[in-house]
Amino acid sequence: MPGIGFLGAILLALFVIVPAVIKVLREYERAVIFTLGRVGRKAAGPGLVILIPIIQTMRKVDMRTFVHDVPTQDVISRDNVSVKVNAVIYYRVVDSVRAVVQVENYMAATSQLAQTTLRSVLGKHDLDEMLQERDKLNKDIQEILDSQTEAWGIKVANVEIKHVDVDTSMIRAIAKQAEAERERRAKIILAEGEFQAAAKLSEAAEVLATSPGAMQLRYLNSLQEIAGDQTNTIVFPFSINEIVDRMRS
Template identity: 55%
Template sequence: MVVLGTIIVIALIFFLASIRVVREYERGIIFRLGRLVGAKGPGLFFIIPFIDQLVKVDLRVVTMDVPKQELITRDNVPVTVDAVVYFRVMNPEDAVTKVENYITATSLISQTTLRSVVGQSELDELLIHRDKINESLQRIIDEKTDPWGIKVSAVEIKEVTLPEELKRAMARQAETERERRAKIINAEGEFQAAEKLSQAARIIAENPIALQLRYLQTLSDISAENATTIVFPLPIELLEVFKKRT
């Protein structure tokens, strides 16, 4: 009875040790005596205790910060750039067997690629056309990590830090540009006003009666706004108009 009880206890221990549960977002990679068996999960499955080895791999999207990189752009401007990489494991077997640590490897690849791509870009491209640089980073990193079963879904440059001297120079340049635009707008306004006055002068020169009508309109406006007596010179031309009619 003692031997039978011992066997039952050992069998129960082996049975409990063989039970494994993998969550929905995980996969279990099984190695049997060092040889890859395959991926299991999600759910409940069994392994052979002391013979099978289980390695769990998370399939959720990983958000990884790329450390700040100090580099020089193609137009010789020193900048400090950091980024964030979004990736996930698509093939858990490759992620375990083809690279020692896929997170560390992806981080190092992202750093070197960031330095390379930004170093080949000019400062204006880095500040204005950042979307194109992000797409280029995503494509290159994804190609390099694809053999490891990693899919890079997006790469975003978070911040571009410029030297203080360059910031002041860019601020002066922006202020000068704003002043230039303001002067151009004022000049265009004066030109349009002068053009309209010139057109009005030509019309009055062709029709002298228009000047007299404008004169009378001015008198009417003044009399409506002020209650005091106003002495206003009467132009000779106005009298000549009535004289001609007479």
């Protein structure tokens, strides 16, 4: 019986100590090991990691890409339009040691930085730019976040603005602006068409003026087109002088 008790104590000690000493890390995990409070230059893992009890402690870091929804932010654009904007960011840890040592909570820090950067960048642009140049704004936000999180061992891979919500009154104003813009473009296109037609008519008049035969052919061609419709009446113009000369003769 005493032997069984001693064996049980050993098994209990192994059951408690082994999980604290032997760690198995998955392929996407790394371990930042502290030895008497000091951290090594490189992280351990993946695979089997053995710790010295009491002397060493470990903190696991996930190296996969995180997808984080940036909460809806109230933004005032450069042209004083109030909008609500939300986005999504994709980031991952590239240096697990810095992610643990340089910042208390890299996930919360990246989230807060993304919110302030989103408001700051979009506040420098007009509403039209927010709606039409999202790719450029996404790139600007991504570059700013990436440069600021580099010291934490974080790589921001991508930023996507998902929604830009505008107040209903502003939607009506934008619709009126778009309608006015379409009318302006239509008038410009019509004016350009008239200008081009006038230029071609001027060139044709110069050609006909220098070639009487061409004028006659054009005249006969017009008569042929008119004669194709039986409802039309063809009128042959005569000069008054010619009529007077014929009457005298």
